[in-house]
Amino acid sequence: MPQRPRLAVGPRVRKSPFFDATMRHGASVFSIYNHMYLPMAYLDGPEQGYWNVVNGVQLWDVGCERQVEIAGPDAMRFAQWLTPRNLGRCEVGQAVYAPMTAEDGGMVNDPVALRVEENRFWFSLADSDALLWALGLARNSGMEVDITEPDVSPLQVQGPKSNHLMRDLFGGWVDDLPFYRFREAELQGIPLVVARMGYSRERCFEIFLRDGSRGEELWRLLWAAGEAHGITAGAPSQALRMEGGLLSYLSDMGLRDNPFEIGFGWAVDLDQPDDFIGKEALRRIAEEGVSRRLAGAEINGEPLRVLNEEPWPVSCNGQPAGELRSCAYSPRLEKNIAYVMLDIDFTAPTTGFEVETSNGTRSGTVVEMPWMKRVR
């Protein structure tokens, strides 16, 4: 880009309860996500931010992950209607990845569902107004549900030292919290939900603040407890999430992609007794197979310093084969890694391809992903 664009700040876009804290700690590059500011990088730059996670403990303001709360007598049935994931197996206190699909199987959102009570679910959203989708569906559904956006703002504590900080503040139980489980908790009377999950494969926790007026207090308590462990402020990292095989809604998938095309077939339970939106289409797709698939890939050559601002065209032997949707240079792997949506014939590992970057053509190779497994 010829100039470095600045971000407009005005009343149309909301600040998270942690916004002032992130500014104080040097948040300098932002996106807008679910109509809220999302810090994307700090003054120390994304690569230093990456190492600060990998070697320490870091706070991420992800207040823009809005929750859609489904409550009421038919909450279970309605929540199940929203996703191909079998929520019957999700216990109170458990979270599961739960894609939301449209009638044709396309991805409406890719949230994590938290079963907060027997008949109360939170869908912790990626970047689309799935609240409107759920409200639209509820009309004429014949189900008795309350659908709201509660006052809940998530914050992630990331990195190998995150459990030191969490133990100091909350006590030993956080060490025993299983992956994708959560518990209600309090800090000096601030109402919270503490979950063992986050947007990386590092050790991490997600804290759901349940009173937006107390964000500054919560941040300060976490910061004070983290100073002994070298805490930093940071932001979701493209390299970290891609190393772990995590996807980003609207970067890697959208309404035009179905779960089987993006490697989420494991989250689709076609045999469950209950109905869900898209079941018929997904059954047909499962039977017929997909004609394209999102694959992991490595891009040869120097570290990519310019990342893609839109999909980059990919070809195999001069023939159009698909597009690169996301890429990053992984400092740990010392490799350029990518997600590439490819015609199914080209998705076998070791398949070579060429990609037209904004800075010239490069060669690449399809590989197995993820590159990094979850830290236990």
Next chain:
Amino acid sequence: MPQRPRLAVGPRVRKSPFFDATMRHGASVFSIYNHMYLPMAYLDGPEQGYWNVVNGVQLWDVGCERQVEIAGPDAMRFAQWLTPRNLGRCEVGQAVYAPMTAEDGGMVNDPVALRVEENRFWFSLADSDALLWALGLARNSGMEVDITEPDVSPLQVQGPKSNHLMRDLFGGWVDDLPFYRFREAELQGIPLVVARMGYSRERCFEIFLRDGSRGEELWRLLWAAGEAHGITAGAPSQALRMEGGLLSYLSDMGLRDNPFEIGFGWAVDLDQPDDFIGKEALRRIAEEGVSRRLAGAEINGEPLRVLNEEPWPVSCNGQPAGELRSCAYSPRLEKNIAYVMLDIDFTAPTTGFEVETSNGTRSGTVVEMPWMKRVR
């Protein structure tokens, strides 16, 4: 803010077909709107941009106004279901302001509806995923409709010289196009819809590009035709839209506000025979009256150089009275103008109030709006 935040650019957010052109002409401050970049200011600054509209002709990239297309045998009935506005009175080739309301009457979006064919409507959206709302509603509606986001990207030609440029390019018929009417047109084979409307009360046109691959071509044709008239590139102006009494979704209203509270009662037809979402709630609200209302206001003192980044609290005689939602300094009026959501008791013109700005307390007065009428 301590630092001037920069905008993150990556594949999650889409570029409009005019994006490269706006960058070339000095777009420097952006927001994100409907998951797309929206230029908000150019290197010459918002005040110069304002005068360039008022005295000349200016191009605005508003490609982020996505369209929801409703087509199929039941398109008329479904489109009507989406809005309290009586669409039965909207002819093919006509556009009408058509708020979308939820079951409880809250504002889901505040689009303009264009009747493109007898059974084909476009809802030209403000910043919410009303596509998902419409798709959710369609399920179980029993109506036969196709709901899609077509390849349509709007661009506005703003300012008193806009019709000179438009006449040079399209011919004399553009002078005779009535307000809120449109026509299909072509420029060198580029498929377009040309409408006499836009987001200001100046003379203006909205051109809907129907082939996203030809945005650069269209921009260059308009620019070449505009050079004789001193064309500039610019962005929707807070001062211009507020002078004319135009609202901004999520700044001035949202899901928690109903049309009667924001002065859109005129767009609600409770007597029409057809059903629409929210009819029952809006009938009740119409009967009971509202307890608060968005009012025009003027803020005393020096020109406001720091605008509100969130709602500012408003009080009357030391008593909480509401909040200021948007404000601007109008260079033409030489006044600070504002929209203030006030308890109904405080909405009479000449009522005085105090507002806590981010830069100290100021006094203000409720006034009639709009400040400027539409240029004919």
